[in-house]
Amino acid sequence: MKLSTRDAAAYFKRPDxxxxxxxxxxxxxxxxxxxxxxxxxxxxxxxxxxxxxxxRIAGPDLRKDPALLLDAVKAxxxxxxPRVAFVEDAADGLSATILGALSEWKDGDAHVIVTAGQxxxxxxxxxxxxxxxxxxxxxxxxxxxxxxxxxxxxxxxGLNDISQDAMSALIALSRDLGPGDFRQTIExxxxxxIGDDLPLNVEDxxxxxxxxxxxxxxxxxxxxADGEAHKIGPVLRRLEAQGVxxxxxxxxxxxxxxxxxxxxxxxGGPGAGxxxxxxxxxxxxxxxxxxxxxxxxxxxxxxxxxxxxxxDLTLRSTARVPEMALMERTLLRIAWMNRR
Numbered sequence: 001m002k003l004s005t006r007d008a009a010a011y012f013k014r015p016d017x018x019x020x021x022x023x024x025x026x027x028x029x030x031x032x033x034x035x036x037x038x039x040x041x042x043x044x045x046x047x048x049x050x051x052x053x054x055x056r057i058a059g060p061d062l063r064k065d066p067a068l069l070l071d072a073v074k075a076x077x078x079x080x081x082p083r084v085a086f087v088e089d090a091a092d093g094l095s096a097t098i099l100g101a102l103s104e105w106k107d108g109d110a111h112v113i114v115t116a117g118q119x120x121x122x123x124x125x126x127x128x129x130x131x132x133x134x135x136x137x138x139x140x141x142x143x144x145x146x147x148x149x150x151x152x153x154x155x156x157x158g159l160n161d162i163s164q165d166a167m168s169a170l171i172a173l174s175r176d177l178g179p180g181d182f183r184q185t186i187e188x189x190x191x192x193x194i195g196d197d198l199p200l201n202v203e204d205x206x207x208x209x210x211x212x213x214x215x216x217x218x219x220x221x222x223x224x225a226d227g228e229a230h231k232i233g234p235v236l237r238r239l240e241a242q243g244v245x246x247x248x249x250x251x252x253x254x255x256x257x258x259x260x261x262x263x264x265x266x267x268g269g270p271g272a273g274x275x276x277x278x279x280x281x282x283x284x285x286x287x288x289x290x291x292x293x294x295x296x297x298x299x300x301x302x303x304x305x306x307x308x309x310x311x312d313l314t315l316r317s318t319a320r321v322p323e324m325a326l327m328e329r330t331l332l333r334i335a336w337m338n339r340r
Contacts, residue, residue, distance in 0.1 A: 001135065012035055021105070028140065028141075032140050036115050057072060087113070102129075102134070150171065159190055163200060218256075225334075240324055253308055253330075259277065
């Protein structure tokens with residue numbers, strides 16, 4: 001039977017033990033692996049693998065020896081409790097073997113969990129599970145986790161008191177990180193908050209979020225907008241060593257100063273303009289943008305954007321120029337501009 005994406009999250013937490021098996025397929029191997037880990041843990045518990053109630057079978061090994069799966073399904077474990085026969089990286093060529101094991105499944109046998117890559121609607125393996133009334137098939141897609149899923153992950157990490165801004169920051173972070181990195185970030189936040197009874201806030205999220213090249217670009221843009229010209233050179237050297245190019249840096253600077261201009265040019269003032277940004281900004285970044293927009297004012301920001309546009313045209317032209325040196329000079333001129 002098909003398991004809808006809407007019902008899948010609840011099923012992974014509490015699988016139906018009366019069903020013989022589950023096929024999890026999708027293009028993102030990490031997302032598939034995380035779901036597989038979740039459902040196997042729900043079936044056999046934390047100590048299932050230690051108690052040898054989990055049998056792992058690689059797809060190529062099953063192709064060489066088709067009896068491996070049925071033997072694992074029917075085997076009697078030394079420890080009491082439910083068992084799982086897990087087939088990893090299956091393909092259509094194994095559909096007959098897996099279907100044969102499912103057809104002989106009886107209550108008390110090991111549950112069959114199968115993972116696969118992206119499967120077309122006509123896939124034999126997918127149809128084998130979808131046409132079997134005692135088994136399920138579910139596709140895992142690249143959609144980021146929803147709010148409910150993030151809340152469940154936070155509860156598992158021991159976090160129950162979450163501020164609205166922190167939740168918004170986590171939702172935004174889940175769209176930037178891969179599923180594995182995001183789960184590790186949630187676990188890191190849980191460890192970070194041990195012994196801290198205060199609600200989770202944006203500062204906690206930012207302290208535990210992976211530091212990326214984008215964060216380094218934000219550093220140089222903020223010191224520029226704050227007029228701290230003496231800090232620009234060292235930050236640029238670090239970014240250049242990380243492989244950041246002058247064109248990408250110029251694009252980021254233009255985007256940042258356009259945001260400041262949007263806030264500063266709002267008829268209601270920067271306080272009103274900051275609330276109209278999409279996507280919205282929260283926490284310390286919100287206060288920083290509002291402060292910078294107020295400090296610069298609309299007209300000086302227009303001069304800064306004109307300078308960035310000229311620099312961008314030069315960088316994209318056929319002229320042979322020292323690109324990073326040109327970008328550094330532009331940022332220095334902008335930093336000095338706000339001192340006047």
